[in-house]
Amino acid sequence: MTVSRAVELEGHIIDSGMMQSCFGVIMDMGGSFEVEAFDIGRSKTDASYARLVVSADTQSDLETIIHELHQNGANPVDPRDATLDPAPADRVVPTGFYSTTNHPTDIRFEGEWVPVEKIEMDCAVVVELDGNDQPVHAQAKVLTAIEEGDLVVTGETGIRVRPPERPRESAGAFGFMQGGVSSERPSQSTISTIADAIVETKSEGGSVLAVCGPALVHSGAREDLARLVRDGYIDMLSAGNGFAVHDIERDLYGTSLGMNTETLDHPRRGHKHHIYAISEVIRAGSIEQAVENGLIESGVMYECIKNDVPFVLAGSIRDDGPLPDTITDTLEAQNAIREQAHEADMVLMLSTLLHSVAVGNCLPSTTRVVCVDINPATVTQLLDRGSAQAVGMVTDIGTFIPMLAEQILDSDE
Amino acid sequence: MTVSRAVELEGHIIDSGMMQSCFGVIMDMGGSFEVEAFDIGRSKTDASYARLVVSADTQSDLETIIHELHQNGANPVDPRDATLDPAPADRVVPTGFYSTTNHPTDIRFEGEWVPVEKIEMDCAVVVELDGNDQPVHAQAKVLTAIEEGDLVVTGETGIRVRPPERPRESAGAFGFMQGGVSSERPSQSTISTIADAIVETKSEGGSVLAVCGPALVHSGAREDLARLVRDGYIDMLSAGNGFAVHDIERDLYGTSLGMNTETLDHPRRGHKHHIYAISEVIRAGSIEQAVENGLIESGVMYECIKNDVPFVLAGSIRDDGPLPDTITDTLEAQNAIREQAHEADMVLMLSTLLHSVAVGNCLPSTTRVVCVDINPATVTQLLDRGSAQAVGMVTDIGTFIPMLAEQILDSDE
Amino acid sequence: MTVSRAVELEGHIIDSGMMQSCFGVIMDMGGSFEVEAFDIGRSKTDASYARLVVSADTQSDLETIIHELHQNGANPVDPRDATLDPAPADRVVPTGFYSTTNHPTDIRFEGEWVPVEKIEMDCAVVVELDGNDQPVHAQAKVLTAIEEGDLVVTGETGIRVRPPERPRESAGAFGFMQGGVSSERPSQSTISTIADAIVETKSEGGSVLAVCGPALVHSGAREDLARLVRDGYIDMLSAGNGFAVHDIERDLYGTSLGMNTETLDHPRRGHKHHIYAISEVIRAGSIEQAVENGLIESGVMYECIKNDVPFVLAGSIRDDGPLPDTITDTLEAQNAIREQAHEADMVLMLSTLLHSVAVGNCLPSTTRVVCVDINPATVTQLLDRGSAQAVGMVTDIGTFIPMLAEQILDSDE
């Protein structure tokens, strides 16, 4: 005895690999299928359509296959509602909870598809009902945010995922953002295209989040990043304690990690400058107060303060100090990062693995991402997250930022 | 007019490069010197002695030079006392505070040299006095631990640093621990020597701290590390949330990062196993309770619980979950790591940059360190901290741990 | 006015991505298509079939599209013959010559499909005719081997390429050989599977080619590789001058690059051992004579001589010496490597980029390849060649070879 159910695929289903992965799912999981309808788009912009009848030996096997197809973009012709179970305690999800991907997701409640808000990967989906048991909204929640009684989606039915399609050719500067990584791509042309994408995002009213590692300061790119902040191309900044410390060290002592970034000298005792910088800011009370006191007179943090660019400094166990502004609780820091991530239309990941992963964890797959690092392994790891519009560049942040700043200011005129 | 002062150097002053660096300090800082006495050790084990009269143009220049020489192991013939100033507020050091190195350090109080306890780099030195204003002890304190009124060493006088000498040849297994990094060294012989060093440390009653990254689990080395814990070769464990999660995922679902580490299969939905593992432990309450419940039945964390091996799981902003055992406040986590670091006689840094740096920040330069990573840049960065007994190996943690376990059990019989 | 032509696809056309790439070709090149027939395999082992009518604006556009489809495995329903033009001079190909891929290829001559022998990438195809103008055979030839008058395939018609299908699941040890690269895969399990694949190749009467870099000797893996040669698991060896020099240095002086690979000592003047080793072999006349003289008494080269395992030592501009056995002309060396590559059923690329690329350039895409290096970029570059049965492992060659030797001898019993 076999049981069957029909599913549909729609969109650029061959081009995007959706059909290939759906066929793979069925065969891997011991199912079989028949193609009932297959209508192929004739041109790049036409959508295609396919309807498959999927069969399996047991109802349970079939449901598992259907669920997995759902995750890959194929939807049952006769969808069912999602199952909801209350969380038994704070931070405890019901058994069998559905763990999210970072793709746009809907859940089905009383016959209606409800979009899941603030989608990100590895979350539970919590549905909030109004007085009449109608869903007010569905939202992705990390495990630590679950509260007793939250209605959590469990099981495998009624969950629809829409993996991003990668159109073969797209208008505008983001057309190139599908290309993986290479250290052998033309550097200047790639930087110029990234500059265009930033300008385009800003001209569309979008918000740009810069995620910054300390190498940015050591490599001498600080001044040009500060210009980009001052001129309004960076709307939010996410970094660690070390980035801010070295940025301020450069202002107070002219060094970064003890080296003068202009003369390349290593003044004696320069290796103590970062700890002195920290103690000066502690004395002032905060970065903002140190700027207002006139202690800090230039740099990226200075421009953030002066131009009301909000920043999150997330603490880590390797921090010196830390600065008073650094959020030392990692859950609290994650929440601050999460807000930035969901607000951003474009994210620049600049020479930091830890902070880029933290931001990337909170991003839906539809956000534009640019990742720049001199280590190819870092770039590969960051891009390998199913994002539809992500581009990586293996280059020197110390030459990238100045060239980017020059390009943006040129294209700006 | 010039001012002068005599300093002495003692020990393996040429062999260790101490003399070279002291000459460099004087010349870099615009001073001059005369060699008054120079008595060179005749053999590898003999110490040498030199006395220099250092001159500078001003008293202030001279003191700065003398201070810097002090940091490099040269001591004034006529030492002066350290200056103490009270901290004006909690977490605020007095201006001009002395920031520590990770080398053994003494400060001079009323003519007596007092050793600084719990030395680590980038700290302040706080002196505690008894009722008669005699120093009870001096201790290194991180900035965040400073309390209002603490007597903090400031200025440049009365501080003596003893950088470790690197004897040309030393007895026992640690003789090799001076050698820098190479990916082209004989792997089996190096592993065998590291095994000897661990066995030697244990036979001397020493304590071994393992700092573990998640790659250790992904690469299939978990079972052999668990054996080392069970058999008493690991006394403390320091890791992040991810290491424990994947170790437990392997126990509960047979996978690590979704891959079966024995069959190399990727079961469907394997990528959700880690989040299920976390939610199961949250449900149980803690790792210890999950072991006691019988939920967790094997692995590194299991052996830690069963064998009373204390562990610190430090949180980071990229954590999923986290587990209930993970310390999410980074300052609290640093303090827990600090205690481990000061208790350890030997530290194994195994495939984690973040946690190894955090531990390394708290280590005195006299602790034995072994650093293993497949990325040469990680090994180089970790060894570049002035440790006297540190060895790095660029290798695959997934073959290193099994070979190490085999070597230790062989040498054990 | 549009022109049209029908093409067919057969095999695992969705699973292997063939259909996706054919659709992409047509759309990229401005064509359109209609699906006339589409019969999808129901299970993993069933083949599928599709027939498309492809249309374009001009005959020339259509032919270019058809050619490109051919390269991706789609064949015209009404194929045409290949065009042949004579080479105008030695080493000079006729204009518009067809440059090969490394996939199995046929060319069509008077209505018959003739397989191209010794296929490798970036070659011309030369057809040899008998007295009656019938093709004796077609063969891939590198540009430097072209002789005046050779009949060379030009243009785009009559050329059929069969890209390897990657079956979802295959019997035997080679099932795993589709998996790309990772430094985070379980090391011991992967090594064990590679060992099985070598044993299987040998048990099927296949021939194993080892491509060896000098790191193999420096890292202490020489003795275990020598055992594999002695026990008959390596049928051919391809290396550079440096590999042989350090292997012999180890035999004559106990060092490799001047370091004793067992004691880890660096004897004084050890850095001159390699040049002494070279001069001793020059004095003897050849490696074979040095073995027969009793000068060389152990090692990989020794076992090759003793067990009649043929080797190619290819020269490079960074060679010291070189040894008398080293082929200093790179074209001559390429030809020697080419013969090895075409004879091999399985190739082990061990810690050498230069020699692995040279061998890889000559391999058809159907040969089994295992690539091992500690640098992930090297492994990625080597696997990125369209091979159907290639696996990469990022690990330490100094632990890999001993574990592999142990596995093979175990599985052998």
Added chain:
Amino acid sequence: MTVSRAVELEGHIIDSGMMQSCFGVIMDMGGSFEVEAFDIGRSKTDASYARLVVSADTQSDLETIIHELHQNGANPVDPRDATLDPAPADRVVPTGFYSTTNHPTDIRFEGEWVPVEKIEMDCAVVVELDGNDQPVHAQAKVLTAIEEGDLVVTGETGIRVRPPERPRESAGAFGFMQGGVSSERPSQSTISTIADAIVETKSEGGSVLAVCGPALVHSGAREDLARLVRDGYIDMLSAGNGFAVHDIERDLYGTSLGMNTETLDHPRRGHKHHIYAISEVIRAGSIEQAVENGLIESGVMYECIKNDVPFVLAGSIRDDGPLPDTITDTLEAQNAIREQAHEADMVLMLSTLLHSVAVGNCLPSTTRVVCVDINPATVTQLLDRGSAQAVGMVTDIGTFIPMLAEQILDSDE
């Protein structure tokens, strides 16, 4: 019974580490010593002087120690002549021949010190005598260049090596060229200093050799390197077949490795462009003829032809083609590289390990070297050769060359 001999050290013997390494040699080799005189330079520019009496148990031990001290810059107070033995056959050195370092070296003949010409590492020293048995000159010769009867220096006496001193501070742009490698140094400032060093070399009438890898073309830096050739800042070029092929491919087809370096497009069949480029140059006869024919109209090779900048294209076993200009015999290619190396006053190693090692093998330690690569391991390996004036930079060649060109043209005005 012990035997003794006095040696002298002169120069910046502490600062340069010479004294430290000499003490190490004596103690490592079981000798002992007494310091008879020790006169230390008072300032950075003053030289120091030391005289040691070295003792050992046997005459043979003593000579070995003295020889090793000689290699480290310490010279016997009572020097002896070098021993000369004739080479028994072509390419065969006499037993016990002295193998050179890359430091300036003299050999002693009848009481006179004769400088060794064309010094490079791993060579034999051959002395040519005139009719009266007086040395015409001494010269370093690679093993393959040795001819029967050549008088070769053997044994350990009469050989003086002068390792370069690294003065703490030197005038001019080359002051910075002592600094090792870092990916965390300020990029723009470092590029600016390298630009100054090139301009200084040219203004002193020196000769600049560029060693170029194909990544230079892929990364889009070709046009700016061509400008530097055209404007006279590159006097010689050393590269492989691939560099020239991709440079010419870019000119003929607008692509490099099949990618358009400006638009970032991948035209269909672009991956065949390099082989077409090769066949076109073969058809023309040579690069020079292809330029004269008007086939090649731009690029680095074009500018070399037009501006009489001599180039060496050295073959390797991974070459496609090769071009008619490529020297396929590696010994012949080494000799061509050797001539370039000995003529160069400054060498730029740009994104190629193989060719940089080949050039580096032929360089005396006194030549200025700049090494640029995005892979830190490559830079480290290239700098680790005892050169006195070498600087490494870990950066993206695709941003480095444009910034360098801009700096040089600016500083030129």
